Amino acid sequence: MKKYLIAMAVAMVASFSANASFITGVTGADMAGIEVTVSFLDGSIETATWEATSATAGGAFSETIGGWSLTLDGDSFGSNTDVPDVYVGVWNFYTGDVGGPLITALTVAILDAGFVFDILEGDNGDGTGAGRPAATDYESDALFLTFGNFYTGALAGTMYFFDEDNGFAPGQTIALMTDTDAFAEVPAPAGLSLLALGLAAVRVARRSK
Numbered sequence: 001m002k003k004y005l006i007a008m009a010v011a012m013v014a015s016f017s018a019n020a021s022f023i024t025g026v027t028g029a030d031m032a033g034i035e036v037t038v039s040f041l042d043g044s045i046e047t048a049t050w051e052a053t054s055a056t057a058g059g060a061f062s063e064t065i066g067g068w069s070l071t072l073d074g075d076s077f078g079s080n081t082d083v084p085d086v087y088v089g090v091w092n093f094y095t096g097d098v099g100g101p102l103i104t105a106l107t108v109a110i111l112d113a114g115f116v117f118d119i120l121e122g123d124n125g126d127g128t129g130a131g132r133p134a135a136t137d138y139e140s141d142a143l144f145l146t147f148g149n150f151y152t153g154a155l156a157g158t159m160y161f162f163d164e165d166n167g168f169a170p171g172q173t174i175a176l177m178t179d180t181d182a183f184a185e186v187p188a189p190a191g192l193s194l195l196a197l198g199l200a201a202v203r204v205a206r207r208s209k
Contacts, residue, residue, distance in 0.1 A: 020185065022129075024077075027074055027076065028052070028056060028058035028059065028074065028076070029052040031058055031076075031115060031180065033050060033114070034049070034108065034115060035050070036106070036107070037107040038105065039103065039162075040066075041103075041167055050113075056073055057071065066096030067097040070108070072089065073090075091175070091176040094172075095168040095170050095173070096170040096171070098171035104162060104167040108159040109149070111151060111158065115183070116151050116156060116183075117180055118154065119156055121133050133178075134177065134178040135178075138168075140163050142164040143162075144160065144163075145159075145160075145161050159178065
């Protein structure tokens with residue numbers, strides 16, 4: 001019985017993931033509500049909530065420390081323009097005003113706001129269309145650009161960007177490219193209730209063993 005209940009709960013989770021549908025072509029203006037956090041060399045942090053700034057653009061902006069920001073204008077998938085080395089849909093990370101505190105890490109959490117990073121190149125059949133592996137113009141031997149809090153497969157909920165050795169010196173703008181997609185639907189409340197019931201039954205079965 002216990003094995004059956006566990007299998008049922010796992011199947012429900014898999015079913016919700018498989019049946020989720022997504023909206024592609026997400027722009028900077030669409031991502032209101034995502035949270036952007038920077039960490040400083042002295043151990044302090046600051047979190048800002050993303051907001052739309054125009055019909056296609058949005059960003060998160062420091063209100064108290066250093067004047068840092070993260071912005072994006074256009075489709076987050078990114079694309080070339082007719083001008084060499086000029087792109088649209090680029091995430092621009094401004095590291096704060098010269099003389100301000102040194103930023104050591106940038107964290108962008110989007111899953112709770114209804115978005116995912118689609119980090120696998122090409123269309124993997126998960127309903128998100130073509131994805132894009134993350135890239136940046138920042139160069140450092142100690143640089144890490146990675147993802148976590150995965151929803152399923154190559155769809156991540158959080159991006160981490162940090163330099164273990166040097167941090168990000170104030171006064172520069174760093175370009176990042178990575179695709180985001182939005183959830184079009186969420187599991188129905190009845191389905192979530194069944195999932196909770198199944199998980200509760202698993203806990204009961206474990207206690208009664």
